[in-house]
Amino acid sequence: EAGVTQFPSHSVIEKGQTVTLRCDPISGHDNLYWYRRVMGKEIKFLLHFVKESKQDESGMPNNRFLAERTGGTYSTLKVQPAELEDSGVYFCASSQGMAYNSPLHFGNGTRLTVT
């Protein structure tokens, strides 16, 4: 089966610009997660979709971040306007069940650099 795919793999933008990251989960996985790792820090949860609904968005850092999953398939994460501290690797993951009993399948991540 095809794994979780993320696009782009790298993005370099200037402070104040907008960037949109995309994630295509494994087909049939209702659960979709966004995580990010800022340089030198741990991987942190951003939010969780169940199908098209936001189940938990408590990890979103501020209102410059907007995630959508229209139709319950692929998801986008938009950062507008980007700030320097947004630089990091953004991971998407999907699963069939909840994280405690269903392994997360991760994408390769999008490395975002804000200059």
Place this chain on the structure above:
Amino acid sequence: AQRVTQPEKLLSVFKGAPVELKCNYSYSGSPELFWYVQYSRQRLQLLLRHISRESIKGFTADLNKGETSFHLKKPFAQEEDSAMYYCALSYGRLATSGSRLTFGEGTQLTVNP
């Protein structure tokens, strides 16, 4: 609040030596613990979870609730074990929180020939 601590950012051992990657957690409820691994140029993937009590690639991890630890062990390290290892915690069966993982900062394991 829940927290996962991996005290060693870097760990280097020789091939054939035992290896132990430490993980401590803080959570007042009944957590589910996991180890995820990221090999060079590969994606992050599940290595093992405590609920399964399994051994994967020779690795085992025992949940010690008294010490709030979930250390990852392997008796004889191999060069192909070199990777970044992340310990992670889930809130377990809580309705919504059971969906999110809290990760430690990771330990980069290098197994030298």
